Amino acid sequence: MDTEEWSMNAFIFFLLFQFCTSIDTIMPTKFITDGDILVSTGEKFALGFFSPGSSRDRYLGIWYNKISEQTPVWVANRETPLKNSNGGVVTINGDGNLVVFDRNQNSTVLWSTNVTNHHNDKDSIAKLLDSGNLVLIEAHSQRVLWQSFDYPADTFIPGMTLGQSKKMGMRWLLTSWKSRNDPARGNYWYALDPRGSPQFFVYKGLTPYWRSGPWIGKGLNGLPEMARPLVSNVSLVNHDGEVYITYSLFNDSILSRIILDETGSLHVLIWIKAINRWNSFGRAPRDRCDDYGHCGPYGRCTTNDVMECECLPGFEPKSLRDWNLRDWSAGCVRKRVQECGKGEGFLKLSREKVPDTLISLVDNSLNLKECKKKCLSNCSCKAYTNSDFNGGGIGCITWYGELMDIREFINGEQDLYVRVDSIEIANARKSKGFLGKKRNLAILVVAIVVGLFLLVSSGYCLLKKMIKKKGVTENQRNPDMSLFNLATSATSFGDSPGMGLLECR
Ligand SMILES: *[C@@H]1O[C@H](CO)[C@@H](O)[C@H](O)[C@H]1NC(C)=O
Ligand SMILES: *[C@@H]1O[C@H](CO)[C@@H](O)[C@H](O)[C@H]1NC(C)=O
Ligand SMILES: *[C@@H]1O[C@H](CO)[C@@H](O)[C@H](O)[C@H]1NC(C)=O
Ligand SMILES: *[C@@H]1O[C@H](CO)[C@@H](O)[C@H](O)[C@H]1NC(C)=O
Ligand SMILES: *[C@@H]1O[C@H](CO)[C@@H](O)[C@H](O)[C@H]1NC(C)=O
Numbered sequence: 001m002d003t004e005e006w007s008m009n010a011f012i013f014f015l016l017f018q019f020c021t022s023i024d025t026i027m028p029t030k031f032i033t034d035g036d037i038l039v040s041t042g043e044k045f046a047l048g049f050f051s052p053g054s055s056r057d058r059y060l061g062i063w064y065n066k067i068s069e070q071t072p073v074w075v076a077n078r079e080t081p082l083k084n085s086n087g088g089v090v091t092i093n094g095d096g097n098l099v100v101f102d103r104n105q106n107s108t109v110l111w112s113t114n115v116t117n118h119h120n121d122k123d124s125i126a127k128l129l130d131s132g133n134l135v136l137i138e139a140h141s142q143r144v145l146w147q148s149f150d151y152p153a154d155t156f157i158p159g160m161t162l163g164q165s166k167k168m169g170m171r172w173l174l175t176s177w178k179s180r181n182d183p184a185r186g187n188y189w190y191a192l193d194p195r196g197s198p199q200f201f202v203y204k205g206l207t208p209y210w211r212s213g214p215w216i217g218k219g220l221n222g223l224p225e226m227a228r229p230l231v232s233n234v235s236l237v238n239h240d241g242e243v244y245i246t247y248s249l250f251n252d253s254i255l256s257r258i259i260l261d262e263t264g265s266l267h268v269l270i271w272i273k274a275i276n277r278w279n280s281f282g283r284a285p286r287d288r289c290d291d292y293g294h295c296g297p298y299g300r301c302t303t304n305d306v307m308e309c310e311c312l313p314g315f316e317p318k319s320l321r322d323w324n325l326r327d328w329s330a331g332c333v334r335k336r337v338q339e340c341g342k343g344e345g346f347l348k349l350s351r352e353k354v355p356d357t358l359i360s361l362v363d364n365s366l367n368l369k370e371c372k373k374k375c376l377s378n379c380s381c382k383a384y385t386n387s388d389f390n391g392g393g394i395g396c397i398t399w400y401g402e403l404m405d406i407r408e409f410i411n412g413e414q415d416l417y418v419r420v421d422s423i424e425i426a427n428a429r430k431s432k433g434f435l436g437k438k439r440n441l442a443i444l445v446v447a448i449v450v451g452l453f454l455l456v457s458s459g460y461c462l463l464k465k466m467i468k469k470k471g472v473t474e475n476q477r478n479p480d481m482s483l484f485n486l487a488t489s490a491t492s493f494g495d496s497p498g499m500g501l502l503e504c505r
Helices: 003-019 320-324 368-376 422-475 479-494
Strands: 037-039 045-050 059-064 072-075 088-092 098-102 109-112 124-128 134-138 143-147 161-165 170-172 174-179 182-193 199-204 207-214 232-239 242-249 256-260 266-272 277-284 299-301 309-311 315-317 332-334 345-349 360-363 381-385 396-400 406-408 416-420
Touching: 045 124, 088 124, 161 182, 174 256, 182 256, 309 315, 315 320, 345 368, 345 422, 368 381, 368 396, 368 416, 416 422
Parallel strands: 299 406
Antiparallel strands: 037 045, 045 059, 059 072, 088 098, 098 109, 124 134, 134 143, 161 170, 161 242, 174 182, 182 199, 199 207, 232 242, 256 266, 266 277, 299 309, 315 332, 345 416, 360 396, 381 396, 381 416
């Protein structure tokens, strides 16, 4: 912003402040009080004080300006509300920070942007952008000193990033609210784990609660819905210590947000104008199989409702008793000692959420065949698959260590190849062979049935001809009786399925 623009803005600000508070900028010495709102230039977002749910505490927040249901996307003083007071004030204070204070409570600062490393020019202004981002700008240089997008609450909206950047010293994560009435930090948070192949986790405290799975080129492996982008484009940036996902919309007139609710569920929501409601486009976790490590190490959660957990091929339940009591947490152990380099191979599992990639290595230059070779040549490699599922699959990801948190999807795309010993391979071949035998048996049965059918039908035709002849001769003696006989014998054949279709020549 040059000086001219700046003074122009100041002038406009001055004018607007006289009549209304529908402005998008806060300047030093100007105050926004409880009841006033700041509105972004395109009128998409508003900033002001609000009380969530049934709470009477006041919070400074940003919400959608044009929709009927007040939907906060960001909260400033989430840990330090104004207790039952309408004395809230937002301003730029003496050191150039945006601050919230309660003028009914001794004007002590409740919240501050808390930027210290900038010119002490005190010339900063705060502006609400049409993306929903509140930025604190050093007016003379236009440098962004602080932005609300860097400090997300429970909501991820287009334009934001989630992940981390070493270069910028930033980590962007979501933290749930305590409850619908309390935006203070709750038990759940959603953040990136950059180790291995990067994955996102919902954590409950310090424990992983749900795992997104790795990025598979067109979405996160654990969210198969995302691989078919219709309204939004989520993509991963991963280079030079920067790993984050971005989120944009194909049409900016759509309102879409992702939230981490107070129960630890992520929801993808889209505002439907016609019904004045947020519609869910997907959630995670969606079922018990999504709970992190539900089936324990080397277990696999399936879509079978009776016994949802099974062991990977070559493994058996660690404790059969617990397993049968549906306590799967101990997982599975090897059926026998696996000797490396003695005729091992891989069995394919389809439509999988692949194991925790903390213990994985990625090489995007290999194809699936080379990947198999790489895995086979290292005795500690337990599984492999493609790292990117664009164009039928490219790249290579290999696992070294305990395979954890595998599940089956109804509509996933990713396969997983699990290392097994020669006995398992032989068993798999045998069961394939058995299937082959079964097929032969089926063919034999069909042949017999068809043969029988032909035999019976020709017999039927023969019989019919005979009856006809007999009928004709008998007819001359007792016309009614022979007609009746002919009719019954014909229908009794004709009634059996298939026989009615027969025509005798
Ligand atoms: C208000 O501020 C004054 C001066 O800083 C202090 O003496 C007084 O104790 C404060 N009162 C309350 C209620 O915090
Ligand atoms: C501001 O930062 C300082 C030091 O980084 C910290 O001690 C203080 O709690 C912060 N204040 C607010 C209001 O965030
Ligand atoms: C999705 O967003 C990424 C990053 O902004 C961009 O490179 C890519 O072209 C976008 N894809 C589509 C289909 O718009
Ligand atoms: C975006 O959606 C609006 C409303 O449905 C529509 O009028 C507009 O043409 C769309 N814009 C684009 C670029 O598709
Ligand atoms: C197998 O792979 C692991 C993990 O990359 C590595 O530490 C180990 O040295 C490899 N072993 C061999 C024999 O290459």
